[in-house]
Amino acid sequence: MKFTWMNTSTTPMKVKTLLSEHGVTRSLLKKVKFHGGAILVDGRPVLAIHMLHGGEQVTMETPAEIGNDHLGVSSLPINILYEDRDFLIINKPAGVASVPAHALPDNTLANRVKGYYREQGYDNEVVHITTRLDRDTSGIVLFAKHHFAHSIIDHQLKAHAMRKMYLAVVSGTLNADHGWLDQPIGRAADSFIKRTVTPDGKPSLTEYWVVKRLADKTVVRVRLHTGRTHQIRVHFAAAGHPLIGDQLYGGPSDPAIDRQALHCMQLQFDDPFIDQTLTTFAPLPADLARLITT
Incomplete structure (x- = not known):
């Protein structure tokens, strides 16, 4: 995948500094360096220590991700609230686990998302679940669709910036x-x-x-x-x-x-890929609606 930014600063800085300002972690930079990715400045390959002086176009190409063969594929449906290149947001029903465990079969939300990716023919079938709910809690669950998006959400979670x-x-x-x-x-x-x-x-x-x-x-x-x-x-x-x-x-x-x-009825976080605050709502399930009207 390719991610591109314009360097609007006139203060000299290294490429890795600019990438860090846009949420690129050291671990992701290592993957780019050692596992088939690339960093380009105005279309030319450079190292992360390359100096920028202003006005350059900086592109990071991330390597292909290796899927987890141990995660089974389920064809059971998912209720999609939002999807773009970087994120998938699901309305999880009660009674469905977020991820597999020893006592749970391969029909969890993670299995269903992998099945959805395969059905859609996505190149990247790696399932990055970033928020989870208890099996019997309904509502919003957020999946990142690649390593970079996952690291962005992890940072927001650690900073308590997600609502x-x-x-x-x-x-x-x-x-x-x-x-x-x-x-x-x-x-x-x-x-x-x-x-x-x-x-x-x-x-x-x-x-x-x-x-x-x-x-x-x-x-x-x-x-x-x-x-x-x-x-x-x-x-x-x-x-x-x-x-x-x-x-x-x-x-x-x-x-x-x-x-x-x-x-879980609302999720709000900063999406740097579209430079917007993304807010998603999940409608109230029927059992809760019955409960609060009786």
């Missing part, structure tokens, strides 16, 4: 219209899967806004400021308001829904 918004239905009544849940989260001592609030856990910050109060439950809009496993579920359970349907964390059952009442 993820969820809709959740918690048990009981939340009195405050807006609040923060700021407690460290770590593994529960008695479970490989379960997480818990613990003093030696990782810092975890959840922000919420009340959307609607019902007789015995509260609909909330939730923003994650960190990305811990089960973060929303753990924080609300620790606050005494576990999610409706969340059996793992003690949430009460409801005939309207047979899983935790959690949906």
Whole structure:
């Protein structure tokens, strides 16, 4: 793949400095150097230490990516919310795992995306999943379509620059219209899967806004400021308001829904390839819609 930038600076700099300013990591530069890529300045091959003086066109050609033969191909459908050369955004249904595991068959979202790539005849079938959801959480999952896009998203995730918004239905009544849940989260001592609030856990910050109060439950809009496993579920359970349907964390059952009442409804991030902030929305699934209207 080719990526091209104009050097608008009149201050002398090395090519690698310009590339770094556009999100090219050292690891990607190594792949370009040693695995069949190239760097061109005004169409001429150069090294990363080549000096720029202003007005040049700089192109990076990345090498072909090697696929993972261990990831099976599924022909099951996917619900595409957005796609371009660099990103694929999927609306994941509840009940579908994001990636394969020992106990899960090869019909996860990652398997389905690989099947979609093959069906479309894409040269690059490498599946770069950059955000994940629990199996029984519905909503937006972001895939990068090449190594460079993946590294861009990784940087935004580490900088907490990506905005993820969820809709959740918690048990009981939340009195405050807006609040923060700021407690460290770590593994529960008695479970490989379960997480818990613990003093030696990782810092975890959840922000919420009340959307609607019902007789015995509260609909909330939730923003994650960190990305811990089960973060929303753990924080609300620790606050005494576990999610409706969340059996793992003690949430009460409801005939309207047979899983935790959690949906990733909005994803927003900076897309440097189109120089825009990209915002995607996932519609509310039928079970959650039933739950908040009953």
